Every structure is written in structure tokens, then in C-alpha cells.
Amino acid sequence: MKIVDGGLLVVEQSPGTESELQRLLHDISFATTNVTTERDCLSKIRTSKPDLILLSLDELLIDVHSLIREILKIDADLPIILVSVNGDEEKLVSLLEAGATDFLRFVGGQSALLKYVIEKNIQRHTIQEDHFAAEEKLEDLNYKLGENLKILERDQQAGFRVQRGMMPAAPMTFSKVTFDHRIFPSLILSGDFIDYFKLLDGRTVFYIADVSGHGASSAFVTVLLKSLSRRLQNDYESLGLKTPGSILVWLNRELLQCDLEQHVTMFLGILDCDESTLEYSNAAQFPAAILSGDDRAEFLEIGGLPLGLYQTPEYDSRSVSLPIQFTIVMFSDGVFEIMPQQTLKAKEEHLLSVVKCGKRNVDALAEQLGIESTRDVPDDIAVFTVAGFG
Amino acid sequence: MKIVDGGLLVVEQSPGTESELQRLLHDISFATTNVTTERDCLSKIRTSKPDLILLSLDELLIDVHSLIREILKIDADLPIILVSVNGDEEKLVSLLEAGATDFLRFVGGQSALLKYVIEKNIQRHTIQEDHFAAEEKLEDLNYKLGENLKILERDQQAGFRVQRGMMPAAPMTFSKVTFDHRIFPSLILSGDFIDYFKLLDGRTVFYIADVSGHGASSAFVTVLLKSLSRRLQNDYESLGLKTPGSILVWLNRELLQCDLEQHVTMFLGILDCDESTLEYSNAAQFPAAILSGDDRAEFLEIGGLPLGLYQTPEYDSRSVSLPIQFTIVMFSDGVFEIMPQQTLKAKEEHLLSVVKCGKRNVDALAEQLGIESTRDVPDDIAVFTVAGFG
Numbered sequence: 103m104k105i106v107d108g109g110l111l112v113v114e115q116s117p118g119t120e121s122e123l124q125r126l127l128h129d130i131s132f133a134t135t136n137v138t139t140e141r142d143c144l145s146k147i148r149t150s151k152p153d154l155i156l157l158s159l160d161e162l163l164i165d166v167h168s169l170i171r172e173i174l175k176i177d178a179d180l181p182i183i184l185v186s187v188n189g190d191e192e193k194l195v196s197l198l199e200a201g202a203t204d205f206l207r208f209v210g211g212q213s214a215l216l217k218y219v220i221e222k223n224i225q226r227h228t229i230q231e232d233h234f235a236a237e238e239k240l241e242d243l244n245y246k247l248g249e250n251l252k253i254l255e256r257d258q259q260a261g262f263r264v265q266r267g268m269m270p271a272a273p274m275t276f277s278k279v280t281f282d283h284r285i286f287p288s289l290i291l292s293g294d295f296i297d298y299f300k301l302l303d304g305r306t307v308f309y310i311a312d313v314s315g316h317g318a319s320s321a322f323v324t325v326l327l328k329s330l331s332r333r334l335q336n337d338y339e340s341l342g343l344k345t346p347g348s349i350l351v352w353l354n355r356e357l358l359q360c361d362l363e364q365h366v367t368m369f370l371g372i373l374d375c376d377e378s379t380l381e382y383s384n385a386a387q388f389p390a391a392i393l394s395g396d397d398r399a400e401f402l403e404i405g406g407l408p409l410g411l412y413q414t415p416e417y418d419s420r421s422v423s424l425p426i427q428f429t430i431v432m433f434s435d436g437v438f439e440i441m442p443q444q445t446l447k448a449k450e451e452h453l454l455s456v457v458k459c460g461k462r463n464v465d466a467l468a469e470q471l472g473i474e475s476t477r478d479v480p481d482d483i484a485v486f487t488v489a490g491f492g
Numbered sequence: 493m494k495i496v497d498g499g500l501l502v503v504e505q506s507p508g509t510e511s512e513l514q515r516l517l518h519d520i521s522f523a524t525t526n527v528t529t530e531r532d533c534l535s536k537i538r539t540s541k542p543d544l545i546l547l548s549l550d551e552l553l554i555d556v557h558s559l560i561r562e563i564l565k566i567d568a569d570l571p572i573i574l575v576s577v578n579g580d581e582e583k584l585v586s587l588l589e590a591g592a593t594d595f596l597r598f599v600g601g602q603s604a605l606l607k608y609v610i611e612k613n614i615q616r617h618t619i620q621e622d623h624f625a626a627e628e629k630l631e632d633l634n635y636k637l638g639e640n641l642k643i644l645e646r647d648q649q650a651g652f653r654v655q656r657g658m659m660p661a662a663p664m665t666f667s668k669v670t671f672d673h674r675i676f677p678s679l680i681l682s683g684d685f686i687d688y689f690k691l692l693d694g695r696t697v698f699y700i701a702d703v704s705g706h707g708a709s710s711a712f713v714t715v716l717l718k719s720l721s722r723r724l725q726n727d728y729e730s731l732g733l734k735t736p737g738s739i740l741v742w743l744n745r746e747l748l749q750c751d752l753e754q755h756v757t758m759f760l761g762i763l764d765c766d767e768s769t770l771e772y773s774n775a776a777q778f779p780a781a782i783l784s785g786d787d788r789a790e791f792l793e794i795g796g797l798p799l800g801l802y803q804t805p806e807y808d809s810r811s812v813s814l815p816i817q818f819t820i821v822m823f824s825d826g827v828f829e830i831m832p833q834q835t836l837k838a839k840e841e842h843l844l845s846v847v848k849c850g851k852r853n854v855d856a857l858a859e860q861l862g863i864e865s866t867r868d869v870p871d872d873i874a875v876f877t878v879a880g881f882g
Contacts, residue, residue, distance in 0.1 A: 189597075195604045198612070207597045214585045222588070226616075233623040240630035247637040254644040257679055261708030264753060289647055291708065318651030318681065318708055325715040332749055359722055363654060 108151065109133035110220065113143050113169070114158035123158055123185060123208065130217040140169045147176050153224050157202070159186040159193070167200050174201045179230060181223040258290035258318070265321055268328040269296055276300060277375040281308060282464045283486040286479050293320025294434045294484035297331045302338045309370040310387060310486045312434040323364050330356055346370045346383035347417035350409065354385070357410035365410040369432055373488070378424045383417045385409045389450055391432045392457045395425035399458040401450070429462040430488040436481035440472060463487060498541065499523035500610065503533050503559070504548035513548055513575060513598065520607040530559045537566050543614050547592070549576040549583070557590050564591045569620060571613040648680035648708070655711055658718040659686055666690060667765040671698060672854045673876040676869050683710025684824045684874035687721045692728045699760040700777060700876045702824040713754050720746055736760045736773035737807035740799065744775070747800035755800040759822055763878070768814045773807045775799045779840055781822045782847045785815035789848040791840070819852040820878040826871035830862060853877060
């Protein structure tokens with residue numbers, strides 16, 4: 103018997119001569135292979151991969167339930183059409199429930215209907231296979247995208263750990279002043295940076311900086327800031343930078359030499375705990391730092407150009423006496439992006455009122471302003487507090 | 493008429509009394525709604541969203557082709573079963589081709605077969621909808637993953653541009669020496685770094701550095717290297733570092749102060765073009781630099797510990813006379829990972845032989861070693877050449 107790849111496999115009790123079903127199938131141009139036994143049927147399915155099985159029920163002597171079971175073991179999705187002249191309902195239903203896919207009451211002559219049913223079943227099978235293939239392809243693609251994403255995320259998270267490691271521990275207390283901060287990055291890596299350290303003369307420097315942009319390229323610049331912090335701390339005597347303004351001038355010069363795409367805004371303060379004074383300067387950091395005592399809260403407003411943009415900007419330094427108990431609260435401007443107030447003015451006033459109302463620690467501020475609960479902050483947000491308690 | 497949400501919508505010429513089809517449907521517990529006209533049928537489909545339409549063909553006076561067309565305009569996937577006693581083949585096939593999903597030659601009484609066909613069609617429809625829903629969900633997920641990946645990739649690429657901007661232009665020629673390099677990053681950001689610049693005394697410093705690990709966290713350290721390069725260039729006189737070894741000692745001290753997770757390997761050379769000499773030292777950079785002249789090629793082997801790990805490592809400096817025409821070829825150790833040779837020894841020998849055979853420019857080396865054609869290099873690969881031509 104010639105093996106036809108694809109095509110129809112017809113199982114019927116061989117009538118010796120060509121059956122009407124065979125003749126019809128031939129008329130409607132289907133390539134068919136005929137078998138009579140379960141053994142031949144299963145063997146053909148394995149070797150010639152037919153598109154569809156036609157079971158001509160009425161004359162068949164074999165156990166059709168068993169045959170269907172075995173066929174589906176080989177290919178669970180292979181379409182099986184039951185063809186029957188007398189169409190015993192009970193038998194048809196039980197075979198359909200056993201896994202046959204369709205049936206045709208074959209009252210003779212109906213080549214068009216036979217053709218339609220065969221083609222429809224093959225088409226359905228193809229569509230189903232296409233669906234599965236499409237799903238599998240999508241799942242594969244998903245997996246690959248997910249893996250690539252994981253690799254980049256892990257990479258950035260490793261970078262974030264390094265970046266966090268560059269910032270001082272929080273909270274940290276020295277000379278009865280507690281420094282605390284949190285960064286809420288927009289991506290994983292952040293362009294917001296905070297540092298604080300003791301100078302050789304006993305005073306303490308602290309700053310909040312915001313590199314333009316966000317993400318990896320801004321994070322690079324925070325590495326530079328940290329290296330400049332270190333030089334300021336180590337070479338304090340030789341650098342001869344005594345005021346916040348002169349430190350900003352120096353930082354500006356160093357950053358300019360790096361030919362950066364980015365610029366940096368920074369509020370920088372020097373605390374003198376012996377004298378209870380704060381000296382500060384500002385390179386366009388906005389919002390301004392808020393100084394709060396028992397009964398007041400005010401912005402430490404002072405102008406100044408961003409770092410890394412201009413050749414010879416000037417930075418004023420101002421000095422303010424500190425009450426015995428005080429808190430300096432600083433934010434990066436990312437905080438504005440998640441505040442519901444319509445104008446910048448209203449947002450600034452809200453920040454001031456939140457601090458006035460006594461919210462002066464990092465977690466309480468983050469919660470009160472809804473930073474904690476905002477997923478996907480559009481820009482990095484830094485919250486930084488410096489609290490003196492006598 | 494009661495509107496049943498879901499359920500079957502039966503279209504048949506109302507016989508006044510309950511038809512056999514209606515009785516059977518009732519017996520097999522389907523909720524049905526009966527209509528007689530196209531207008532009622534379409535209106536019910538819109539309002540009560542039936543699971544399936546049964547068209548009882550034989551008595552129907554309306555244009556069934558038109559009805560099917562209109563039904564499919566409302567819901568292209570709604571299963572429509574044709575029920576017919578006399579089963580005119582031509583009519584059945586033409587209605588199936590018009591969009592009906594199945595048919596049943598209804599010879600009376602067959603409630604089990606009717607039930608099976610109805611349930612099968614509803615089930616097929618549900619499976620198809622599930623397939624579409626699953627595909628849609630997967631496509632959505634794909635889209636989101638793709639978008640997240642794009643965001644991170646763009647971020648890293650912006651970082652990469654900054655990183656590339658920190659390295660000197662390539663090729664670049666000064667004092668008849670041409671410096672050229674390429675970095676093939678494993679991810680997007682790289683831990684390999686190259687720099688070259690003139691010192692105030694007229695000599696030229698160059699180095700190839702490889703930060704342990706790769707990706708964003710290693711890239712951070714390259715930012716530090718660049719800032720140290722700049723200090724070396726700007727403060728050359730005051731730093732008083734005249735030899736490659738003393739520069740490595742200084743770099744080690746500066747990196748140690750940063751408390752990095754990473755360490756750095758580095759080959760550093762100082763070219764004196766007036767004297768035609770190369771002075772060099774090595775902080776565990778491997779493979780060693782290859783010096784090639786007209787008729788020779790040799791590794792500039794010299795021991796030394798990595799930077800950023802030990803408190804007081806010592807670094808030797810060696811000096812070698814340069815021929816009029818020479819090329820110094822350097823690789824980061826990522827190159828070993830894509831070479832087919834079995835042992836490190838064999839890989840080193842292969843590098844040497846490639847240079848000996850005259851491959852001495854960056855592109856030719858990258859091509860010859862298969863770096864250019866390797867997708868997804870497992871570690872960053874840097875290729876760096878310094879070529880003197882008289």
C-alpha cells in the first residue's frame with residue numbers, strides 16, 4: 103500500500119471493491135490510505151502522519167473505542183471523523199465522548215458536505231496548532247525578555263548597592279546632631295546624592311545634590327561627587343576652603359574639568375556645634391532647605407547657579423544661629439512631581455507647613471507626602487534631615 | 493418573552509405549539525429563547541448575548557444567508573448550528589460556507605446527539621476565546637516587559653555614552669604616536685577603561701584598566717579612574733609621581749580610600765618620544781602588553797598586585813628602548829573567554845602570534861580574534877594599541 107504523507111486515513115471494513123465513501127473521497131480529490139485493522143491504522147498514523155482519520159463505522163468489526171483511545175495516545179489532537187449511514191445515536195455520542203472530533207450521517211452521494219466536514223476539521227486542527235505555536239512563541243519571547251530584563255535589573259541593583267555604599271550610614275549621630283536620609287530612585291540608579299562628614303577643624307559638612315537627569319548617567323556623576331567629598335575631607339587643610347561658598351566654587355571647577363553632559367544642584371551647609379551656627383550656600387538646589395525650631399520653620403533661601411555649567415559663578419555664604427533644638431529638612435525637586443498642589447508656590451508652602459506641623463523625621467515626611475506609597479516616582483526623590491538636640 | 497442571559501437562541505418558524513426541537517432542548521435542560529424573525533434574532537443577540545444560535549432550517553421563511561451575515565456582523569465568533577430534518581446538502585454547505593459553524597441532521601428524538609453538538613460548539617467557542625485571551629495576555633506582558641527593558645537599556649546606553657565620553661578620542665595621534673582602542677562590553681556598561689594623555693613634562697601616560705566584575709557597578713569605578721587621571725594630569729607637578737610604579741602606588745591609595753567592593757588591574761606606560769623609551773609597570777593586568785617591532789613581538793611581563801586590595805603593595809617600573817616603528821598591543825582578559833584554545837598558555841601564545849603576523853591595528857585584531865563576530869561576549873573585552881611610526 104502506498105504511503106501518503108499527510109492526507110486522509112480511512113478505516114473501513116474492506117469491501118474488496120471500492121466503497122462509495124472511497125469513490126467520493128477520490129472524486130473530491132483527497133489523497134487517502136485505507137486500512138482495516140487497528141494495528142495497521144496505528145502504524146500508518148506513526149509513519150505517514152495523516153491529517154485526519156475517517157472511521158466508517160457501520161461495517162467495522164474492530165473495537166472502535168479502543169482504536170480511538172490508541173489513536174489519541176499517539177496524537178491527542180488528531181481529528182477523527184465518524185461516518186455512519188444508520189447513525190446509531192448512542193454509539194455516536196459515546197465515540198464522540200471518547201475523543202472523536204466530529205461525525206457525519208452519511209446518507210450517500212453527499213460529496214460536498216463530506217468535503218466540507220473534512221476540510222473544516224483539518225482547518226480547525228490547523229488553527230488550534232497555530233494557536234499553540236503562537237502561544238509557545240510568545241511564552242518563549244516573554245521568557246527571553248524577562249531574562250534580559252533580570253540581567254539588566256540585577257546589574258543596576260548591583261550598581262545601586264555600590265551607590266548606596268558611597269553614601270554615609272543613616273541615621274548617624276555626631277556632636278549631638280543626627281543625620282538621616284532616604285533616596286527613592288525613579289529607576290534603580292539615582293542622580294540624587296547626599297553626604298556628610300567631619301572636617302579636620304571639628305565642623306561638619308553636609309550636602310544634598312541633584313544631578314540633572316536620572317538613572318545610570320546621573321549616577322556616574324554622584325561617583326565624582328563622592329570622590330570630591332573625599333578630597334575635601336582629606337585635603338581640607340591644603341585646599342584652604344573654609345566657607346560653603348568657596349567649597350561650591352571649587353566643586354564647580356572640578357566638575358567643569360570633567361566635561362559632563364550633566365550639571366549638579368547642591369545645598370551645602372557647615373555646622374559649627376560649638377558656636378551653634380549653620381553656614382550655608384546653595385548652587386540652585388530647589389526646594390531650599392527648611393530650618394525649623396520649636397516654634398518656626400523657614401526656607402533658607404539663597405541664590406546661586408548650578409555646578410558644572412559656568413566658568414566663574416559666585417556663591418554667597420550665609421550664617422544663621424541655631425536654636426538648641428533644630429531640624430534642617432531638605433528635599434530634591436523630585437518631590438514636587440508627586441505633590442497634588444497645582445503651583446510650585448503652593449507645593450513649597452505645603453512642604454513648609456508639613457515641617458511646621460512637626461513632621462521632621464525622614465520616614466514621617468516620606469509618609470506624610472505620599473512618597474512612600476507612590477509606585478514609579480517620575481524623578482528621584484531624596485529626603486534628608488539634620489537634627490540637633492542640644 | 494423572558495430574556496435569558498447566555499443560553500441558546502433558537503430561530504424557528506413558530507409552530508404555535510412547542511416544537512419537538514424546543515421540547516428536546518427543554519428536556520436536556522438548556523435555557524432557550526425562541527425567535528422567528530431576523531429583527532428579533534439580532535435584537536436578542538445584542539441584548540441577551542446568547543452562547544449559541546440554533547437555526548431550525550426546514551420551516552424558516554426568512555433569508556437565512558442574510559441572517560447569518562448579520563449575526564456575524566454583531567459577533568464574528570458566535571457559534572451557529574444548523575438543524576435540519578430533510579438536510580438539503582447544497583443548502584447546508586452554502587450556509588456553512590456563509591459562516592454557520594456546525595449542522596445536525598435532526599431525524600427526531602436524538603436528544604443525546606443534540607446535546608453533544610450544542611455543548612461541543614459552546615466548548616469550542618470558549619476554548620477559542622480562551623486562546624485569544626491567553627494570547628492577548630501574553631502580548632500585553634510582552635509589551636510591558638519590552639517597555640521596561642527599553643527603559644533600562646536606554647538608561648544604560650545613556651550611561652554608556654557618558655562612559656565613552658570619559659575615554660579619549662580614538663584614534664588620536666600626538667608626537668608621532670597613534671593611540672587607538674575599542675571596548676566590547678558584555679552588558680552595556682563596562683568595567684574596562686582606557687586613558688592616555690600628555691604630562692606637563694612632555695611624556696605621554698597611557699593605561700588599560702579592568703575593574704573586577706562588569707556592568708554598572710564596575711562602570712562606577714571607571715568614573716573614579718577618570719577623575720584620578722585628571723588629577724594626575726592637572727596636579728602632576730605637585731603629586732611628584734615620575735615613574736609608572738609610583739603612579740600605581742598613588743592610584744592604589746586613592747582607590748583604597750573609596751572602600752570599593754571592586755579591585756582594578758592596570759597596565760600603565762609612560763612614553764618618552766624624545767628618548768624613544770617606554771617605562772611601564774603592571775598591577776596584575778593580564779594578558780601582559782605585547783611590544784612588537786619589525787621582526788619581533790614579546791610580552792612586557794612584570795609582576796604586581798591589583799589596585800584597591802592591599803595597603804602597601806610595591807610596583808616595579810621597567811624601561812625598554814623602542815624601535816623607530818613599534819606597536820604596543822593590549823587586551824583585557826575578557827578576550828580569553830572567547831578564544832578556542834584550551835589553555836591560558838595557548839591563548840597567550842596565540843595572541844602573540846597574531847601580533848607577530850602583523851595584525852597590529854584594533855579592527856584587524858578584533859576581526860582576527862573573532863571579537864567582532866561574537867554576539868554576547870561573556871566579559872568586557874578591550875583592545876588598545878599604541879603605535880609609533882618614527
